[in-house]
Amino acid sequence: MRKVLLSAVIATFTIPMFAQWKPAGDRIKTDWAEKIDVNNVLPEYPRPIMERSEWQNLNGLWNYSIVTANQQKPQQFDGKILVPFAVESSLSGVGKSVGAENEIWYEREFTVPSSWKNKNIILHFGAVDWKTDVWVNDVKVGSHTGGFTPFSFDITPALQKGNNTLTVKVWDPTDKGYQPRGKQVNNPGGIWYTPVSGIWQTVWLEPVAEKYIQSIKTTPDIDRNMLTLSVAAKNLSDADRIEVVVSEDGKQVAKGVSINGLPVEIFMPKDVKLWSPDSPFLYDMQVSLISNGKAVDKVKSYAAMRKYSTHRDSNGIVRLQLNNKDLFQFGPLDQGWWPDGLYTAPTDEALVYDIQKTKDFGFNMIRKHIKVEPARWYTWCDKLGIIVWQDMPSGDRNPEWQNRQYFTGTEVKRSAESEANYKKEWKEIIDCLYSYPCIGTWVPFNEAWGQFKTPEIAEWTKAYDPTRLVNPASGGNHYTCGDMLDLHNYPGPEMYLYDAQRANVLGEYGGIGMVVKGHIWEPDRNWGYVQFNSSDEVLKEYAKFAEQLKQLIKNGFSAAVYTQTTDVEVEVNGLMTYDRKVIKVNEQKLKKINDSICRSLDK
Structure with missing residues (x-):
């Protein structure tokens, strides 16, 4: 059945369309970028934790235009865009900035398989950043705000026989708005990255019964x-x-x-x-x-049958536990960015690669850093056995945290609209990720970036999902709430605060940088918290930090997060290059070091 449905999708395009698409720009790309087929983009079922046998993929080449905001649908389109890659990305075939003053319009045609007769048709979006309006055959079918969570509409009453026209309008203010946006800024540099606007996850149809x-x-x-x-x-x-x-x-x-x-x-x-x-x-x-x-x-x-909790050990130290046993949770800070797709991995093979390498490196955890991934990413973590600390993407217009001058000791003064939107989007993120076994910790705030009403947010999060741990502010302004006190320290590990009533964790450290020529985003602006010139030097520094960390584990740390999985744009702190073509250190030696850390609390 699936092959038939996919052929229905393919039939809406003609072969010459392939000639209308090529990656935009000349920056580095992953090997998976070469495997892109415009007639079969991300063909895997997008929501494996709740899968039906029939569906239709709407990824592929769409018409698009970037126009001044608050205008009618354009009479003519600028060209073709490869959905679901963001407009700014290379794989979209566009590679253009949008800005808060503009909107993106998308349009394509589709047909509903005859076998779906008398079914209700649901239109799904994996994620669109940020404000979305949708029409089918010029009939408004729904709107959504939020850049990281799935949403859907029943479009049955708007459908007609034969070809149907799907139109989508998106507005994304990036760092000019109050919405959660993670590391997106209009002027990327350092730890701040290229904006991601519009559709960036799979669009698809699904037939259902009335009930x-x-x-x-x-x-x-x-x-x-x-x-x-x-x-x-x-x-x-x-x-x-x-x-x-x-x-x-x-x-x-x-x-x-x-x-x-x-x-x-x-x-x-x-x-x-x-x-x-x-x-x-x-x-x-x-x-x-x-x-x-x-x-x-x-x-x-x-x-999966599993349990996340804390417990005071025989030395009086509060430890993180999995299934009622102490477990030192150790993993990389994972940004989830791609040089060719930005927020979107080029293929499912690429999506799983970073997770598999994390396992190969000997880690047992990933901190998903101020980004939410597509559903399939979490399923791969479930299958491969990786605990996930899930961050809430930071947001709001606050120049202090964007300039990293964020340890003010006071919280951000958000507008009522901003607070309400944060709470709405945080709830939606928890709702859509709740059933994934891998999620072990919710992280509402990072380093005081947009941090507000921390005890209230932490208490709400814990009450809404008492089955997970809550890390109220990773490296941020600290309050005695939640399950953890989380410190950040670069480059080496250090314990400069201690809470005897909660688990103490090192939410970020490391950042050992190394430039690998031929695999960098820009030639001149590359940086790391510390930088070395050879793989041996990087591994030696990593091992030194590991020995320091082991002593701090004895003193009370119950988890640690190393910065980071890959380089991202001009940030060269990764264990792998941004294009995933080079692993910077000896993999076997790295695994031996990490295994010893993960087993440090074994009895």
Whole structure:
């Protein structure tokens, strides 16, 4: 079925369109950029934690225009853009700045497969930065604000037979607005990077029945050996049943059913398998909505039995725990940027590469730094066994934090509109990522960047999701709230504050830089917190920091984050170059060092 549906997508394009696209600019690119096929861009199912058998991918070449804001749809378009790559990226084929004074218009045609007759058609966007308005056949079908989370609209009433026209308008003020934006700035340099505007994740269609599953929220409880699913469904009646079957290697091991819209409680087998970085076991699930004795909707999902918590050890130190056992969490700061796709990895193979190399390097955790990734990234972390600390992307118009003069001891004065938007987007991020087993810690603020009402935000986050740990302000203005005190120190590790009531962690350190000629973003502006000229020098410094860190682990650190996975633009602090073509240090020696750190609390 999937091949048929993809052919329907391909049929909307003609072969000459390939000639209308090529990567923009002449900067470095990954090897995966050469594998881009405009007729088959990111063809993998975009939401594997809730998968249906039928769908249609709308990625590919669209018409686009950049026009002055608040204008009508342009009569003519500027050219073709390769969706879902941001306008500013090379892989979009455009490579242009947009700015707060302009808007991006997108348009393409699509047809609905005849086999979807009498179905409701849902239009999905993985993520669009930042304010989105959508029309189908000139009928407004919806709007959304937020640059990092998925959204969807039922477009059935706007459809017509044959060809349909999808039109999308996007406005993104980058650093001229109050919205969360992470490291995007209009004048990139240092730790600040190129803007990402417009569509940057997969756009797709999905047919559903009148009653269908909208979302699932999966909560494991290893202490009670129970798995609970809260299922949100459209047009659900009290008599409708939600049925969940849990299986291992195709064999059913547990089952649960509920009516009246209640959560499904599933008692897991006595020999339940727990998820961990050493053994990332995932149970398969099928979730069915049954109405009048008929399964009107089914989705495939998965779950893991695992628990994140803290515990005071025999020396009185509060430690992070996984599955009720002390575990030193150690991983890189992962920015998630690409020289050719910016926010968007060129292929799924590229997307998983950074995670796999993190595992190969001997880490057991990733701090996803002020960015949210596509759903498939988190599924790969689940499968490969990587704990994720998930940052909230920083935002608001505040020159102090953009200039890194942020340790003021006071919090940002946000407008009421800014505060409300932060809370809305933070809730949406937690909602869409809640069911991924890999997520172990929520990080609402980084280094006081846009930091406000920290105790309130930390307490809300913990109350909204008590199954995860909360790191209230990684390296920021510190308050006695949440589960951790998080220090940043460059270049070497240091413990200059200590909290006896919470876990103490080193949220950033390192930044050992090295320029690799032929693999840099710009020839002249490259920088690192410290810089060396050879791989051996970098590894020697890394090993020195590791020995210092081991002593600090004995003194009380329970986690650490090394800066960073890859170079990003002019920042050359990566263990890999920005184009992922060079690993800067000996991989086996790096793994041996990191293994010893991750095992430092083993008994």
